[in-house]
Amino acid sequence: MKQFAPVGTACRVEQFAPVGTAYQVEQFAPVVKDSKKMNCNELFAQLVQRFHSYEDSAVLWIFLKEHGDVREYADSTYQIASVQLCNSVNRFAVSRSIQRLQELGFIEVWVVKNAKTRVKVNRDAVLEFLRQPIPARLPACSDKTFPFLEAWNADLQAQSAIAAQSSDDALSS
Secondary structure (H helix, E strand, C coil), X not given: CCCCCXXXXXEECCCCCCCCCEEECCCEECCCCCCXXXXXXXXXXXXXXXXXXXXXXXXXXXXXXXXXXXXXXXXXXXXXXXXXXXXXXXXXXXXXXHHHHHHCCCEEEEECCCCCEEXXXXXXXXXXXXXXXXXXXXXXXXXXXXXXXXXXXXXXXXXXXXXXXXXXXXXXX
């Protein structure tokens, strides 16, 4: 697991800023949104932010969604890739993610040749992983609003109004 500098120390950002530019670390603390309940979208965003891998995050998210932390979950990598993840990840990537998650201690796996892969999620390991502090500036943690978000929200509301109007028209016909 990555370790971060304490609050208030300087860090170097070389990927998006000129090399050598120092920035103050804003906040390295677990992201807690005013004691509101986290939802499945926020969990996925947190996993992506921490794993830096869409595939690993998606596979672990599927196992958690299917209650793999409470009971054993069994499915084929093909079913996970094609049905659960709508072909956004191929079955070979699912297999590699399962192997990585097992190596990291997040899941226990039992594989039977030509059968379903059986998985049990280590809930304590995942919770500990999610407790690891990450910078509040990261996209999954930020509460910032900006003009594009406002435009997108307005567009979503307009699309919703259009859909509601067309369903009302269909009901009245």
